[in-house]
Amino acid sequence: MGDGAFADRGADLQLVGIEKRFPGFTAIENLNLTIPAGSFFALLGPSGCGKTTTLRLVAGLEEPTNGRILIGGADVTNQKSFQRPVNTVFQSYALFPHMTVLENVAFGLRRRKIEGPVAKAHEALLLVELDHLAHRKPQQLSGGQQQRVALARAIVNRPALLLLDEPLGALDLKLRRQMQLELKTIQEEVGLTFLHVTHDQEEAMTMADTIAVMNKGRIEQMGEPQQLYELPKTAFVANFLGQSNLFTGPVVSTTSTAIAVDVSGQKIVVPLGRAHRVSGEVTIGVRPEKLTLHVDAPAHDSGRNAMGPGKVIDVSFSGVSTQYLVAVPSVGTLVVFAQNMAFGPAAHVGAEVWLSWNVDHGFGLDDDPADTPRFEADLDTKTIAQQRRSSLITELEEA
Amino acid sequence: MAFAVLASTAPSTTSAPSSDPVARRRSPVALFLLLPGILYLVLFFLTPLVSLLLTSFQAPREFGDIGQYDYAFRWQNYVEVVTTYWPHIVRSFSYALAATFFALLISYPLAYFIGVKARRWPLLQSLMLVLVIAPFFISFLLRTLAWKQLFSDESYVVQSLKALSLLAPEAHVTGTAFSVIFGLTYNFIPFMTLPLYTTLERLDVRYLEAGNDLYASPFQVFRKVTIPLSMPGIVAGTLLTFIPAAGDYINASRDFLGGTGTQMMGNVIEANFLVLQNFPAAAALSILLMTVILVIVGIYIKRSGTEELL
Structure with a gap:
């Protein structure tokens, strides 16, 4: 210059x-x-x-x-x-x-x-x-x-x-x-x-x-x-940019618009356009704020994926939203962010709940699941949540 | 000496929070702990200084022997030493200045290398520091005598220089201004290198990167960033070199690297005290040397603006 x-x-x-x-x-x-x-x-x-x-x-x-x-x-x-x-x-x-x-x-x-x-x-x-x-x-x-x-x-x-x-x-x-x-x-x-x-x-x-x-x-x-947030390509992006619930399973059926993945016996549908891999073992995911918490088993809806029942193991309130940790047997721990539309939590620790989300909100990763241990992501979000909770507790104790 | 001078300027910036009640409270324990130090200073600094000052105004005893003087207020002593020895005074300060300059020229790159470039190799750093200090393991006098040998007319160095016609056949090296300044430079290089090293060792290279990033060439970065940031080391090093060099009498002595034409203030003070037994003249010269150094140092510190960096 x-x-x-x-x-x-x-x-x-x-x-x-x-x-x-x-x-x-x-x-x-x-x-x-x-x-x-x-x-x-x-x-x-x-x-x-x-x-x-x-x-x-x-x-x-x-x-x-x-x-x-x-x-x-x-x-x-x-x-x-x-x-x-x-x-x-x-x-x-x-x-x-x-x-x-x-x-x-x-x-x-x-x-x-x-x-x-x-x-x-x-x-x-x-x-x-x-x-x-x-x-x-x-x-x-x-x-x-x-x-x-x-x-x-x-x-x-x-x-x-x-x-x-x-x-x-x-x-x-x-x-x-x-x-x-x-x-x-x-x-x-x-x-x-x-x-x-x-x-x-x-x-x-x-x-x-x-x-x-x-x-x-x-x-x-x-x-x-x-685009990065809504459609992450890898598990790293999915977890580094915000939090994600990730599941791994084989693709059991493919239609012209979507793939269905078997996640420990629960069938999860992901649109074809949002899946980076369409056959074999795949990792799919959904953002915590896209999940809806139900206290009763949701009625079957072809537009929504459902999962459950699971048990609420942690509830933490953060003003705008409440974070729930839901343990679903044989799937792992899921994170749910629910907007606080009403006073008080929708479910308490120990309650049995179901989760559902719009099929269009799911995404399929490009990662080969064999590379990463199963449910590594869940473990990760769990530790993050636990850290947040413990820091919150110490903060409250100091105050 | 130099540290005392440096320290005395430091409180000007740090003495602001003197309203702190804890610091202001006088504690008898603190006074008691200071007592040995105060006593030491009174006995070995203040008393000799007063004695020196009184001696410098002494007058020769009437009908007395050589070396017999009475207390008086003979200020003419100062006029006499200045008129008699002004070439030595000028020589002292110019030699000291030259030696300081050359020592800085040699020490700065050396200290920069040890303190900045060699950071990645701590072993090399320590080894080089040991090498800088190593000359101290041999007596100052011996080292200076060794240089006298090396520079003598029969030495290989001088013979080779003459053979190569780089030196006139009748020329000498010892007894010249060159050999004295060389000796002073050589002997005070560690005093210059160590303070420079301590500041350069702490130099944050990220400032240099920032300078580079802001369009400054390596030379400009050196002049605008490195030098100002190493100013405390430069000031300490130059003072530690200049002050003892100005009062040095070994290098310039005829027994070492000097000659009749290279005598410095230290040499005439020595001669007046020990040979001529003109104690008032020697004392007046000593006081003069001290005052001039103090004034120079004061101006230097003020001008270099390092009070806040120290």
Whole structure:
């Protein structure tokens, strides 16, 4: 990028066959990714999945073992970090402690010899509503303020591509919501391409146009947030992005529109268009909020799948909804989120209940069930629920 | 000495919460515990200092022998030492400055390598630190004498340089400004390297990455980020080198690396005290040396703006 000029708009990013090996392990293998210009793209995954490494490769802070990186069509693989039209908001913010907030923000402008760096830095600080603190040192600011300075320091350069490395991780919930909104607004206002790396699925879903779920150095699934949530392709996506009830069984019959799966003797129907595998052993699932709880056995309905009877083993109230854990013999434990339409729970611990859901809400995964142990997902959601419950109890005890 | 100076500037930023009632309450136990230290300072620092100050104003005894002086207020002693020894005073500070400069030039990359680049190999890091300190295992005097040998006219070093016409046939290395500054630099390098290492070892490389990300070339990152962040180490290292180097009299002595034209303040103080028995002149020079160093150090710390980094 030349001196003295801004990028006039966001640029697209292309990763072609990227591979990154560190001594002893492979962080990323054969990653192909295209992020269109002007989009808000989120790389979502657990820690150690390679998402931060991907970001550092794009920023030029690491070199790929193989593959090419293109920004706006230009190959930048061999360019040094300071030559790339990219800026990063670091997880640690990395604000220079020996400079004032203003000098921090003007740093990039000065290096590129852009005219009027101080005025532009003030403008950027106004955008994040921190101009009144321009002459403080970063250590004198709160975490949220530092985060906004880090953001201002990056966007003031109008990079073709802005990289965000879990920048909201250190903030409390309220501030995080506020910053999410601000980030989104800024992105729309200035029209930059944002690449946001996060492990927070809610954050990714609220902010990004497109999410790529990454696991073990590979992209598991990519798409719009809603599409990813409603139709996950793998058990990992199904459980990392929200919670899921997953069942495994053989396909017993196939029609032109749906497949029927035998789950421990209970026949579950999934639409053909929502099933990634249509024969043999398959894993199917349904989101907890799609389940309806019945205290009596539901009447047969070809439009709904039914399961039961099961026993309620846990009820936890969370304001908007109530979470029930239902143990269904030989199937496992299912999670149900029920909206609190009436006062009090619909069923108490120990009650016998049935579950049903609209056939169209089920989904079939692409995973080979043989790869993953049966009901691994159920176990996972159970532990999550138990953790939530225990943390809730300790919170209540403290209060 | 240097640490005392550094420490004395630190409270300017940290003394703000003095309203804390616990900190303000005077405890007899604390005073009691401080007593040995205070006593020590009074006996071995304050008393000699006062004695030195009084000596510096002494006048020669009328009809007395050489070395006999009476207490007086003869401020002319100061005028006399400055007019007589001003070349030595200038030389002391310029040699010390040169030695500090070269020591910094050599130590910074060394400390940077040990403290930043070698972080991934802790064993190498410790080994290199040991190598930096290793010269201390041999006496300062012996090491300086060894250099005298190496730089003597008959040494292989000088002979080879002459054979290669890199040195004029009649030239000498010992007894020159070069050999004295070389000796000072060599002897004080560990004092420069260790404080630099301690700050660079804590340097967060994420700041350097942020600099790179913000379009700063490696050189610009070094100048705008690395240097300012390692300022505490630079200040401590330069003070630990400059202060003792300015008062050093071993390297510049004729018995070691110096010659008649390279005498520094330390040498004339030694000569006045031990040879000429002109105690007031020696004392006045000592006080002068101390004052000038204090002033220089004060200005330096103020200018380098490291109070808040310390």
